[in-house]
């Protein structure tokens with residue numbers, strides 16, 4: 001079991017700061033669910049761990065070791081929304097899985113290992129010679145998971161892995177991932193725009209807004225007693241999060257009611273959420289503080305914390 005730590009990580013694309021000094025820990029054997037609107041920087045943060053987005057400041061560590069020092073970052077494996085990101089359409093699925101195994105795997109052991117991995121993701125090992133195009137979307141995603149597991153990871157990063165699938169198979173893939181995570185005691189960073197899905201798999205929930213984590217804590221606490229107005233607004237925009245696991249209405253990428261989506265190229269001064277935040281007017285404070293001062297997350301040492309001047 002291994003802990004993944006983002007320590008004040010920033011990612012810049014030219015003038016755009018997509019991830020801005022994010023600190024977040026995925027504790028050993030636990031699942032951290034990362035939520036937030038489209039463009040908030042979730043994928044960029046996850047990709048920073050596996051070397052797919054450029055870290056301009058800060059460090060990502062696995063058990064205290066800078067991940068850049070890990071050979072091919074093999075202990076960190078990522079599964080994407082589109083399984084074709086990791087599967088070659090011209091390569092048999094068994095071969096794709098074999099390719100991801102450590103070089104030390106003997107030739108003789110490879111075939112048995114492919115069969116073991118296919119069984120682990122509940123696919124018939126007889127299918128090892130099939131091409132990805134001969135499988136359904138859900139089966140392809142299972143193969144992508146088997147390929148990620150072939151690298152013998154300690155940490156699994158799952159980025160919207162069910163959102164491109166038919167609703168009818170989303171639940172099964174989700175159950176599979178959760179089952180595999182528990183069985184192998186993997187640490188997992190799980191990204192989804194669907195709050196009900198995040199609630200179902202996560203021990204900890206982190207909420208991202210314009211490149212920052214604005215709230216994090218034990219999943220139940222964050223989702224039933226949110227401290228940050230943005231988290232409250234997300235939950236209010238997804239009322240079925242508590243009932244229907246896979247309802248489309250939980251899409252938090254939809255703009256929140258009556259508010260302009262934020263422009264990551266021009267983050268507002270002070271608190272980044274202040275132009276959309278209902279709290280100032282509600283509590284009759286003058287909003288000078290929110291407009292002028294960036295709310296430092298003073299309580300980041302606590303299990304449940306939020307970056308808001310008026311956190312509940």
Ligand SMILES: Nc1ncnc2c1ncn2[C@@H]1O[C@H](COP(=O)(O)OP(=O)(O)OP(=O)(O)O)[C@@H](O)[C@H]1O
Pocket residue numbers: 013016018036037038039040041042043044045193264
């Ligand atoms: N390779 C890139 N080059 C330039 N800008 C990028 C790149 N990748 C992401 N961005 C920008 O960084 C910001 C964060 O994007 P990111 O994809 O991480 O957000 P997200 O929260 O994962 O959104 P989504 O749910 O839509 O994937 C966005 O403004 C996006 O346009």
